[in-house]
Amino acid sequence: MSKVTDLVEELARPILDDMELELVDIEYVKEGKNWFLRLFIDKENGVDIEECGLVSERLSAQLDEIDPIPHNYFLEVSSPGAERPLKKEKDFMKAIGKMVHINLYEPMDGDKSIEGRLTAFDNQILTLEVKEKTRMKKIELPLNKVSKARLAVEF
Template sequence: MGKSIIEQVEAIITPVITEQGLELVDIEYVKEGAHWYLRIYIDKENGVDIDDCTNVSHLVSEVLDKKDPITQAYMLEVSSPGLERPLKKDEDFERFNGKLVRVLTKEPFQGYQEFTGYLVGLIEEDIVLEYKKEKVVIPRTIVEKANLTFEF
């Protein structure tokens, strides 16, 4: 089986985004109504602004037109990951140590599918949260989504 569209796009655009001093946070390729959307989320140390998004949009559009990994028409959107930034890479879990995060699991784990607590980090492949002075170790293999949050 070949690479998914998201994997292809990620391989093509990561160098372009990195060259701009930015980080590729996430990619979504979704159909909403009759239209397909390719959403690219970027970030940098002090946050991104509209100029960063506009610049990346032009550069990414150009490189994707050349490589053409997506056959149907789509809308390209480039934005900041926002306050509830997704956590995907090992570096994310290290960088946001001590921050409040929400983890959703694909299946119940210890009776729950949603965990909110302070990120302790990773132990091998597992996410460690502190909740009510106790550590919860969640296997990353069952994580549907993990993101920063500001609600407890």
């Protein structure tokens, strides 16, 4: 699967750079009987449907030309949405001050998921402020203990 996502990233980068858009994530997954190739793109003030459509058209033309996927699939290009994944160091830096949802490889204090406000990211350590009963507490998590991270919706 990573060969497909690597190739798609290689094809998408020049298109996105030309349009001054950021590649947030690529997924190539089977859901039921169907395969989906999903690109999540963004920019400072968010992307609109026209930008998603243009990226889809340009990328689709390149994929049709080299035909790297041997079966039918659906190409979807969209915004990462309010619960944007955090994967790269720069994603964590931009998320400082925001609510995040973190999944861990191993439980910490009995929990494999933590939600809180990201207050710092330094030397591969995430610092979160989390609610513990009636008070707030700071915790530190090494990035290598994080299996998945995303922005969380604030209420």
